[in-house]
Amino acid sequence: MATTTQIPAAPAPAAVHRPKRRWGATVFGVVVLAVMLFPLYWMINTALQPDASLVDVGPVPTGVDFSGFTSALTEQGGNLLTSLAVALGAVAICLAISAPAAYGLAQFNLRGGRTIVFGTLITQMVPGIVIANALYSAYVDLGLVNSYFGLMLADASLGIPFAIVLMRSFMVSIPREVIEAAEVDGAGRVRTFVQVVLPMSRNSLITAGLFSFLYAWSDFMFALTLNTTDDVKPITLGIYQYIGAHVGDWGSVMAASVLSAVPAAVLLVLSQKYIAAGITGGSVK
Amino acid sequence: MSSTTASAAAPPAGPKAADAGAASMPVNPRSAKRRRTLAQWGFIAPAVIFMALFFGYPLVRNVVMSFQDYSPSTFFTGEAPFNGLDNWNNVFSDGLFGKALWQTILFTIGSLAGQFCIGLALAVFFTRRFPLNGILRSLILLPWLVPMVVSGIVWRRIFDQDTGVLNSFLGTVGLPADTPWLTSTGMALVSVILVNIWIGIPFNMVILYGGLQEVPKELNEAAALDGASAWRTFRSVTLPMLKPVITVVLVLGFMSTVKILDLVLALTDGGPADSTQTLGTLTYQNSFVQMDFGAGAVVGNILILISAVFAVFYLRVNRNEGK
Numbered sequence: 001m002a003t004t005t006q007i008p009a010a011p012a013p014a015a016v017h018r019p020k021r022r023w024g025a026t027v028f029g030v031v032v033l034a035v036m037l038f039p040l041y042w043m044i045n046t047a048l049q050p051d052a053s054l055v056d057v058g059p060v061p062t063g064v065d066f067s068g069f070t071s072a073l074t075e076q077g078g079n080l081l082t083s084l085a086v087a088l089g090a091v092a093i094c095l096a097i098s099a100p101a102a103y104g105l106a107q108f109n110l111r112g113g114r115t116i117v118f119g120t121l122i123t124q125m126v127p128g129i130v131i132a133n134a135l136y137s138a139y140v141d142l143g144l145v146n147s148y149f150g151l152m153l154a155d156a157s158l159g160i161p162f163a164i165v166l167m168r169s170f171m172v173s174i175p176r177e178v179i180e181a182a183e184v185d186g187a188g189r190v191r192t193f194v195q196v197v198l199p200m201s202r203n204s205l206i207t208a209g210l211f212s213f214l215y216a217w218s219d220f221m222f223a224l225t226l227n228t229t230d231d232v233k234p235i236t237l238g239i240y241q242y243i244g245a246h247v248g249d250w251g252s253v254m255a256a257s258v259l260s261a262v263p264a265a266v267l268l269v270l271s272q273k274y275i276a277a278g279i280t281g282g283s284v285k
Numbered sequence: 286m287s288s289t290t291a292s293a294a295a296p297p298a299g300p301k302a303a304d305a306g307a308a309s310m311p312v313n314p315r316s317a318k319r320r321r322t323l324a325q326w327g328f329i330a331p332a333v334i335f336m337a338l339f340f341g342y343p344l345v346r347n348v349v350m351s352f353q354d355y356s357p358s359t360f361f362t363g364e365a366p367f368n369g370l371d372n373w374n375n376v377f378s379d380g381l382f383g384k385a386l387w388q389t390i391l392f393t394i395g396s397l398a399g400q401f402c403i404g405l406a407l408a409v410f411f412t413r414r415f416p417l418n419g420i421l422r423s424l425i426l427l428p429w430l431v432p433m434v435v436s437g438i439v440w441r442r443i444f445d446q447d448t449g450v451l452n453s454f455l456g457t458v459g460l461p462a463d464t465p466w467l468t469s470t471g472m473a474l475v476s477v478i479l480v481n482i483w484i485g486i487p488f489n490m491v492i493l494y495g496g497l498q499e500v501p502k503e504l505n506e507a508a509a510l511d512g513a514s515a516w517r518t519f520r521s522v523t524l525p526m527l528k529p530v531i532t533v534v535l536v537l538g539f540m541s542t543v544k545i546l547d548l549v550l551a552l553t554d555g556g557p558a559d560s561t562q563t564l565g566t567l568t569y570q571n572s573f574v575q576m577d578f579g580a581g582a583v584v585g586n587i588l589i590l591i592s593a594v595f596a597v598f599y600l601r602v603n604r605n606e607g608k
Contacts, residue, residue, distance in 0.1 A: 025415035032407065033421050036486065040427060042450055043439045101332030108325040116333060118600065123340040125596040127544035129568045130585040133578060134343035134350065140360055157339040164332060189324055218432035220547045225573050236434045240551060243438055250442055257435045264430035272423040275430070279488065280495040 040261070047072075047254035068251030069259075076256045079238035082148075083217055083260070086234055089152035090216035091209050094159040099205065102167035103197055107179065117168065124161045131157065132225040139226055146231045154222040159212025166211075166281055170204035171197065207278040210267060217263055235260045344589065350582035357576040365579075372579040381559060381567065382584065389563040392478055393542045399482035400538060401531075404489025409519070411490070412497050422494070429487035437551025440480045441467065444552075470560040473553050477561050481548060485541075489534055496530030497523070529602065536599040543591060564588045 049058070050065035105113050135154060136145070144150030174197060182192040198205065223237040233241075239256050268275060351372055353365040376382050411422050428436065443451050444466035456462030466476040500523055508518040524531075546565040549555060555562040555570065562570070564584055572581025 023416065025410070025413050026417050026421075029410070029415065029417065029421040032410075033425055036425050036483070037427060039436070039439050039443060039483070040431065042443060043435075046442060097331045097335050100328040104325060104328035108328070110322065110325055110329070113329075116329065119336065121600060122596055123336055125540050125592050125599070126340050126344065127565065127568075127585070127588050127592060129544065129546055129565050130347055130589055131339065131343040133568060133572050133581050133585050134346035135339070136572070137350075137360070137578065138342070138346070154339070157335070160332065160335060160339075189328075193328070214430060218434075220432065220434040220550075224550075225569070236432050236547075239438060240434055243441070243551075253438065254442070257439055260435050261431045264432075265427065268423065268426060268430055272426075275426060276423065276491060279426075279491045 043254050043257050043261070046250055047258050049251060065251070068255035071249075071252045072255035072259060075252070076235060076238050076242070076259065079233050079235045080259060082232060083234040083236070086148060086151050086155060086232070087213050087216040089148065090155035090159065091212050093152055093156040094163055094212040095205065095209055097156070098160050098163035098208065099167060099198065099201075100193065102164050103171050103193055103201075105164070106168045106171035107174070107176070117165075120161045120164050124165075128158070128221050129225075132221055136225055144226075146227050146229050148232055151222060151226060151232055151234075152216075154226055155216035155219050156212065158215040158219060159208070162215075163208035163212055166208050166278065167201060167204045169281065170201055174200055203274070203277070204281075206271070207274040207281070210271060210274050211278045214264065214267065217260075347582045347585050347589070350578055351586055353579050353582075355576070355578035359578075368579070372577075372583045376571075376580050376583045381562065384559060385562045385564050385567040385584075386587075388474060388561065389543060389565075391474060392481070392545070392563055393539060395475075395478040396481040396485060396542045397535060397538050399478070400485030400489045401535065403482065404486050404534075405493050407486065407490045408493035408497055411494055422490075425490065426487045428484055433484065433547040434551045436484060437480065437548045440476075440483075441552050444476055467553055468557055470558050473557060473561045477549055477552050480552060481542065481545065484548070485538060489538065492530060492534050493527070496527050499530075500526045532602045533599070536595055536602065539595055540592060540599075543595075544588060564591075 045059070045061055047068045048061035048064050048066070050063055050067070104110070105117055131154075139145045139150055142150075144153070178196065178200070179192055182196045183189075187195065217234075218236065219234070220236040220240065223232075223234045224240070227233065227237070235256065239253065239260060242253055242256060350365075352367050352369065354368040354371065355365050359365045407425070411418060443449050446452060446463065446465045446468060449466070451466065452462045452464060455464070465472060467473050504522050504526070505518055508522050509515075513521070544565045545563060546569055549561055549563060549566050550569070553561045555566045564587060568581045568584040568588065570581075571584060572578045
């Protein structure tokens with residue numbers, strides 16, 4: 001019924017006016033985007049201005065000057081590498097722990113499984129500063145303060161509940177027959193998981209990995225609280241301390257900020273599909 | 286549910302049947318089943334242990350710490366004697382706690398209202414079909430993906446009273462151009478809220494946009510045919526259908542706003558004169574600046590309590606939705 005009345009009625013009158021209206025919406029969308037992204041534009045603009053003009057920054061960089069980037073790279077380059085190492089380590093820990101758990105919770109029907117899923121949802125709501133508060137003294141006792149491994153573990157905690165929830169909601173839909181077929185063929189539980197389940201769950205693994213990377217890369221709180229020396233200093237902590245030390249040198253601070261925002265921009269362009277899936281899937285399901 | 290009770294009932298029945306042949310059989314069904322269950326738990330155990338260590342332990346530890354006397358020397362001597370309710374009394378009698386609590390409430394309500402309204406408006410806007418819709422929609426996510434500390438520092442530059450671009454822009458269009466955005470006690474909290482709204486818009490927009498996609502188009506068309514205005518259709522048809530998604534967005538927004546730390550530290554460090562101090566920053570200040578972990582734990586426990594109330598709320602919504 002609905003379709004028969006719709007097909008002749010709807011497109012005909014709309015088609016006459018649509019092109020004009022559609023571009024009007026695009027113009028409005030571009031304006032909205034420009035307003036939303038202005039702070040990020042301003043960050044790049046300030047980073048490219050020659051030092052002298054920093055008191056009165058022009059709307060566009062007239063003489064492009066990379067000295068801000070040069071000093072940001074010499075002073076913060078090591079911190080960028082630290083961030084990269086810590087974030088990659090956190091992703092590895094996060095996926096190694098959450099992928100098997102997501103599979104188990106999705107497919108094994110164990111007693112208490114529901115309680116664990118419930119607990120996972122709750123952990124997402126524990127304020128990070130509370131964790132840091134208690135973790136600090138435990139880290140002191142265990143000698144994990146100022147260590148790469150300690151920070152990777154803490155940063156992995158930002159992604160693990162999210163990754164379990166996200167991957168589980170995907171793995172629930174893997175047909176049981178597929179898994180049983182693999183086991184009938186003689187594959188053990190672990191081989192079935194590695195060779196059948198993981199490849200089938202590729203998209204959710206990528207999404208979970210992407211988000212745990214972004215969480216770890218953006219982490220500031222654990223970096224700030226679990227490090228008392230300069231041994232392990234991610235870029236977020238580096239920029240924060242930078243601004244305390246050289247408030248006058250905005251060019252370098254902004255250049256370092258641009259460099260720290262690059263992963264977000266690159267990941268967004270390369271994998272928008274996964275990012276949109278992660279934001280909606282991880283939070284609603 | 287029925288399958289778990291069935292498998293739970295199975296073991297007691299198993300051994301009786303297997304008893305007779307148990308001696309000759311190398312593996313009886315009961316121990317085989319137990320081994321299988323054990324192997325299955327092997328997949329989940331690492332995650333359970335990790336979460337117990339990184340979420341369960343801190344929750345318990347924080348409660349214990351709030352009754353202990355920590356001082357900077359504690360970390361050398363290892364001694365943190367119990368001191369009853371001293372920490373709690375100290376925190377509550379200090380006017381700063383009440384101030385931080387009130388500012389947390391203002392910050393949370395202000396941020397949520399702004400993020401949600403603008404996010405919803407943009408989500409509705411993007412349900413229209415127009416060229417470049419997809420690209421514009423995904424680029425708008427950028428502010429949400431950039432590390433929060435970095436956003437805070439960029440805005441700190443924009444807000445600068447004398448050399449910031451915001452005041453110089455306001456001056457150009459003929460408005461008062463000397464607002465001390467971050468340096469006056471009256472404006473600082475408003476400014477921090479504005480930045481947090483900016484950060485939260487993409488998240489609200491994406492989730493609400495997803496929710497809007499689920500609302501059947503036929504319903505809106507039917508309402509339009511009945512002569513309902515666009516606004517009326519939105520209010521009476523779209524919004525009620527969107528309610529579960531709206532609840533999730535607001536609860537998640539609440540959870541991430543109430544514990545805010547990064548942004549405030551980057552923008553104002555809690556100042557000027559504690560005018561942007563929130564429960565999150567107060568926990569940090571107590572523990573990691575004054576090295577009084579007992580006092581930090583007290584504020585942290587309050588923060589957990591507030592979060593717990595909303596966690597229960599969230600889980601109820603989540604469960605009802607799953608059914």
